[in-house]
Amino acid sequence: MKDYLHTIRTALETAFAGLEEWFAEPEAVRAYRPADGGWPIGQVLEHVALTNHYLLILIRKGRDGALRKAAQPEAAAAMAHYTFDGERLREIGVPGTFAWHRPDHMEPGGQVPSAQVRELLKAQLAECLDVLAALPDGAGGLFKTTMTVNGLGKLDVYEFLYFLARHAERHRVQMARTKAEREADA
Numbered sequence: 001m002k003d004y005l006h007t008i009r010t011a012l013e014t015a016f017a018g019l020e021e022w023f024a025e026p027e028a029v030r031a032y033r034p035a036d037g038g039w040p041i042g043q044v045l046e047h048v049a050l051t052n053h054y055l056l057i058l059i060r061k062g063r064d065g066a067l068r069k070a071a072q073p074e075a076a077a078a079m080a081h082y083t084f085d086g087e088r089l090r091e092i093g094v095p096g097t098f099a100w101h102r103p104d105h106m107e108p109g110g111q112v113p114s115a116q117v118r119e120l121l122k123a124q125l126a127e128c129l130d131v132l133a134a135l136p137d138g139a140g141g142l143f144k145t146t147m148t149v150n151g152l153g154k155l156d157v158y159e160f161l162y163f164l165a166r167h168a169e170r171h172r173v174q175m176a177r178t179k180a181e182r183e184a185d186a
Contacts, residue, residue, distance in 0.1 A: 002137070004084030008162050009132055011086075015168035016125040019048060022175055023118050030114070032182040039108060041175045042117075046108035048171050049120040054106065055164045056127060058145050062157035063131045065143035070135075075142055082138030086162050091150070093169035095177075098150045128161055 022030065022041055030042040039047065069075050091097040132140075140157035147155045147163065155163060 004082075004086070004158060005132060005136070007084070007086060008158055008165070009129065011162055011165035011169075012125060012128050012132070015165040015172065016121060018172045019045060019121055019168055020118070023114065025179070027114075029179055029182060032178060034178045034181055035185075038174070038178070040110075041178055042114060043108040043110050044171050044175050044178075045114070045117050045121070046110065046112050047102075047106060048168050049112075049117050049124065050108060051102075051106050051167060052121070052124045052164060055160065055167075056124060059128070059131055059157060059160050059164070062140075062143045062145050062160060063134060066135055066139050066141075066157050069142040070139040075139075078142060079138030082141040084141075084158055084162075086159075088152070089159060089162050089166050092163055092166035093173070095170055095173050100149055128164060131157065132161060 022045060025041065027042075030045075031040050033040050070079065135157060140161075142156070144154035144156050145160065146153065147160070149163075152163075
């Protein structure tokens, strides 16, 4: 397996495993609202699932476009020379590194049951891994879509998958801070 495929797969599996751990927390922990008025952990999990939903729409479109391009004879050279630059996406996983106002449609409503959010996240991980498996040998680099977050510009399908993992990581950190605040207040 190419190193970048391993890097992306590991990032996805690690991020989603970290999200899964939060479902084992008591409801009182997941329902605690931070003093700054931020989302409780349950709503953060819902936001991640909701954001993943919209990112996966773009990722599916990218996968389909990349597979069409990969079928062209001239694509072999581009695929053979593909390089993945995950470094430019690292700060997506670190809260407070850039300003961003999420679109309203990614705002959690707090009405989705925890079990449903958990199942959505499991299905989303499976879909991400399926997309990654469908795009071996640099094929994911053949199709790019614009990402406005942090002025990133055009991202290929591999980068979009890595972005999704980094976004989940960002919120894992946020949830850990919320839990620590709750414990300090107790």
